[in-house]
Amino acid sequence: MPxxxxxxxxxxxxxxxxxxxxxVSKLINVDFQNKSNPLTELGILFSVNQxxxxxxxxxxxxxxxxxxxMILAIIFGAHLLxxxxxxxxxxxxTLSISITFLALxxxxxxxxxxxx
Numbered sequence: 001m002p003x004x005x006x007x008x009x010x011x012x013x014x015x016x017x018x019x020x021x022x023x024v025s026k027l028i029n030v031d032f033q034n035k036s037n038p039l040t041e042l043g044i045l046f047s048v049n050q051x052x053x054x055x056x057x058x059x060x061x062x063x064x065x066x067x068x069x070m071i072l073a074i075i076f077g078a079h080l081l082x083x084x085x086x087x088x089x090x091x092x093x094t095l096s097i098s099i100t101f102l103a104l105x106x107x108x109x110x111x112x113x114x115x116x
Contacts, residue, residue, distance in 0.1 A: 043086060046086065057075060077097075
């Protein structure tokens with residue numbers, strides 16, 4: 001499968017994650033938007049903010065298609081950082097830094113399949 005087709009498939013899969021998580025929350029009867037928690041809006045803002053970063057991946061897609069997966073992994077890792085503050089969690093902080101730098105190192109030195 002050509003690299004552009006694989007990357008397009010990756011974009012399509014990434015695009016359905018939020019609607020899929022909403023559907024699964026309804027299916028298992030979990031309150032997706034806990035309106036009673038004042039921090040819920042901030043958490044949702046942190047999540048939606050990632051959509052702005054995906055513009056970078058969209059630019060990478062036609063420019064350097066073999067690095068798009070690396071960019072998506074870096075965006076994912078970096079988007080965890082605000083959650084370390086929100087939930088006061090060292091795990092989010094550690095994973096945010098680790099995922100971001102590991103994705104960069106692996107993405108620069110190996111094929112996208114290794115990073116995946």
